[in-house]
Amino acid sequence: MTIGKRQTFLAGVPHGGPGSVRGFSLSFHSVVRIRAAIDRLVPYDGGPGFEEFARRFGARGIAMLAGNEYPTSPFPEVLEAIAGAAAGINRYPDADTVRLREALAGTLGISAECIWTGAGSSENLTSAARALGGPGTSFVYPWPSFGMYPINTVYADAESIQVPLDPDLRTDLEALYRAIRDDTTLVIVCNPNNPTGSYVSRAEAIDFIDRVPASTMVIVDEAYGEFVAAEEESSLIPLAVQRPNVVVARTFSKIYGLAGLRVGYMVGQAPTLRSLRKAQSPFVVGSLGEVAAVTALRFPERVRERFELNRQGVDDLEGALSDRGIRYVPTQANFIWLRLGPGTPGIVQELLERGTLIRQGTEEWTRVSIGTESENRRFIEDLDLVLSQRRS
Numbered sequence: 001m002t003i004g005k006r007q008t009f010l011a012g013v014p015h016g017g018p019g020s021v022r023g024f025s026l027s028f029h030s031v032v033r034i035r036a037a038i039d040r041l042v043p044y045d046g047g048p049g050f051e052e053f054a055r056r057f058g059a060r061g062i063a064m065l066a067g068n069e070y071p072t073s074p075f076p077e078v079l080e081a082i083a084g085a086a087a088g089i090n091r092y093p094d095a096d097t098v099r100l101r102e103a104l105a106g107t108l109g110i111s112a113e114c115i116w117t118g119a120g121s122s123e124n125l126t127s128a129a130r131a132l133g134g135p136g137t138s139f140v141y142p143w144p145s146f147g148m149y150p151i152n153t154v155y156a157d158a159e160s161i162q163v164p165l166d167p168d169l170r171t172d173l174e175a176l177y178r179a180i181r182d183d184t185t186l187v188i189v190c191n192p193n194n195p196t197g198s199y200v201s202r203a204e205a206i207d208f209i210d211r212v213p214a215s216t217m218v219i220v221d222e223a224y225g226e227f228v229a230a231e232e233e234s235s236l237i238p239l240a241v242q243r244p245n246v247v248v249a250r251t252f253s254k255i256y257g258l259a260g261l262r263v264g265y266m267v268g269q270a271p272t273l274r275s276l277r278k279a280q281s282p283f284v285v286g287s288l289g290e291v292a293a294v295t296a297l298r299f300p301e302r303v304r305e306r307f308e309l310n311r312q313g314v315d316d317l318e319g320a321l322s323d324r325g326i327r328y329v330p331t332q333a334n335f336i337w338l339r340l341g342p343g344t345p346g347i348v349q350e351l352l353e354r355g356t357l358i359r360q361g362t363e364e365w366t367r368v369s370i371g372t373e374s375e376n377r378r379f380i381e382d383l384d385l386v387l388s389q390r391r392s
């Protein structure tokens, strides 16, 4: 039992030091030596699980708009394929995910050698960070951006250099470039950027990458790439297969609706990926995840439908926010960064108490994911209610 408690403590303590140990003896730390940087780490906040959250609200239902997932179930063929493959899970999965890499190679028109898969793209990003970090290195990335970037710098024992967004809350590529130092082994461009949904054009990104020193790796995180409407060809995948210091990270968690299965991938030159992959544990993509992703790739027309539906949701929500005079950043993704002002954390909490879960952001800004039509409507109704209660 004691061991269980200790494990809970280890997983949950955000700022713990020997002096702030809740209900545990100080000798704990003198016996088990946790790296100080890990001990101080504020873990990634994954929010409540869907089932758990839904159970709390019963008949009223919930609107789960905090995780930027696709709001409806995967394609029926994907569900059938998972069911069909379930009996084989006594075996380890294919460590090289050959079928998935070949299917992706066909879809993307590149060689399977230029693809590396992971347990969600966040796991690819973490493994890549481990491969690129170490004492005396630094990672440069925009901020605010995806919450795993600072955590990965800690895992990787690299120094974190955060570059503020520009006044329009877009990634400031010029400032990002100026922040690169001799010891910078990794620079990240998140495009569209999470949590702002802002976007830099392909031409702007290429212009930036052309100036980055060859000894610095550039990761272009395109987790939301399939939602981009601003230009027809937005991905930097074609560039990544040409340059040894550029990789693109993508995921099946968003438009494909497979967040629960944890499948992502990186695209780059084969020798680069072989090196990065050395920092990854084996078998991270499970066999059901692989089969689901392979099947999902067979339905590009449904991906297009989802893209259109998402844009409809964006138009509806951006319209509703404009009608209410609420400032937001026009989005190229499946979420919107909006300004609710100084009371934001309290408003987000009151929405949560009504079963409408959005992402806690800063003191004045927050993020809402695009949901189904009814979830989007519900968010606006609940927001109206919470704001009017606060006014009265």
Ligand SMILES: Cc1ncc(COP(=O)(O)O)c(C=O)c1O
Residues within 6 Å of the ligand: 067, 068, 119, 120, 121, 122, 123, 146, 190, 194, 221, 223, 250, 251, 252, 253, 259, 262, 263, 264
């Ligand atoms: C910018 C960005 N990159 C990567 C990810 C990782 O997604 P996953 O690990 O589910 O592929 C996310 C998830 O929210 C994200 O927002």
